[in-house]
Amino acid sequence: GALRVLVVDDNLDAAHTLNLFLGAAGHEVEIAYSATDALEVAKVFSPQVCLLDIGLPDMDGNELARRLRRLPQTTASTLVAATGYGRQQDRDAARQAGFDHYMVKPVNTVELSDLLAGIAARAEQA
Template sequence: MNSIGANDGTAPARRVLLVDDSVDAAEALSMLLETLGHEVRTMHDGTSALAIVDEFRPEVVILDIGLPGMDGFALARELRKLPSTRDALLIALTGYGGDEDRLRARAAGFDHHLVKPVAFADLEDLIARSFGPDRTRNV
């Protein structure tokens, strides 16, 4: 494990779409993911995110739930309908951590539900494990 996260250089880089209306939080997480080699696109609302998925074809989508306009639940449902993101790893990264929120996340198509703040090493480890032979997905 390196000092930034769990990726010791053996986990392949992924195309990551990060959607969070907090510009500062999104920028910080984006920079951390890029230091590990991931190609990251950052959007701040659901409509903008949907506009780029066919071209970008993200393998991982990290979504805040409390987005303006289209919330993260609705965005996840839309992403699951599209061929370019139907099989993407969807991770909710949110301040909403109640049991009802987790149930709604599962119903919307999220693979994992993480509550802010999350340790960056835990997020990177989750991404790496989700593409390995022991692929685990659970909300």
């Protein structure tokens, strides 16, 4: 099942690599390079999955996650942190901010594929 996936990362290479990977898997992908842009894209795109970097220039990914949870278009979206921060306190902060999953960069594409397949299967049952 194809999903609408929003990739948010200020690292252009990381964002484009994820875009190519997700697109090749059949998903519809939008990219935002800042949290502010991500919020605007989310309102129009209504992503089912948001892959968010934590270290964004304008607001951190945890704050972005909190704001996405308040938007009607993304209240039920699956939020996935894709970050270079791997400490337990970073994971705890992400969980408190509303993330459903946490992945340390470089993202394991097998793990990501499995996660997306599970989300797509649940979406088809709904």
